[in-house]
Amino acid sequence: MIIDDKLLNQVSQQARKSERLRMNYNLHESLDAKAQRLFNALEPGTHLPVHRHRHTAETYILLRGLINVMFYDSEGNETERFTLNPSEGNYGVHIPSGQWHTLEVIEPSVIFEVKDGPYTPLSPDDIMSIKR
Structure with a gap:
């Protein structure tokens, strides 16, 4: 499999059509990987x-686009903000286990995402309600 503009364009097109405005393209074979x-x-x-x-x-x-990744403390205060922009040499971020985080999409983007499996859905205790 080649990872090229054709593949990224295909996934981006699916994201634009999605109600959630995002779409995954999994490289792992199962959620248990x-x-x-x-x-x-x-x-x-x-x-x-x-x-x-x-x-x-x-x-x-970040393979293309522009996003902000924000870290939060357990009280819901933003503690760090990283702007990822490949054209400026900021390619990615590593998020430690247990770190509260989210992202903001500034322009259409595609990230390559890696985490340990198996896939585990977020529990209510792992989602923080804050006013942004």
């Missing part, structure tokens, strides 16, 4: 709640 590797196409206006993954770190590498 030990490594969850995927492309995540994200459109401006998509909403990802502030959340954490208690049992795995997560890494984003």
Whole structure:
């Protein structure tokens, strides 16, 4: 399999048509895989709640577009903000296990995302309600 503009354009087109304004393209064969590797196409206006993954770190590498990734403390205060923009040499971010985070899509984007498996849906305790 080649990872090229054709593939990224296809996933981005699906994201634009999605009610959630995002679409995954999984490279792992099952949700039980030990490594969850995927492309995540994200459109401006998509909403990802502030959340954490208690049992795995997560890494984003931005292949195209522009996003902000925000870290929060347990009180809901933003503690760090990273602007990812490949044209400016800012390619990715590593999110430690347990770190509250979310992202903001500034322009249509595609990230390569990696975290440990198996896939575990977020529990209500891993989603933080804050006013943004």
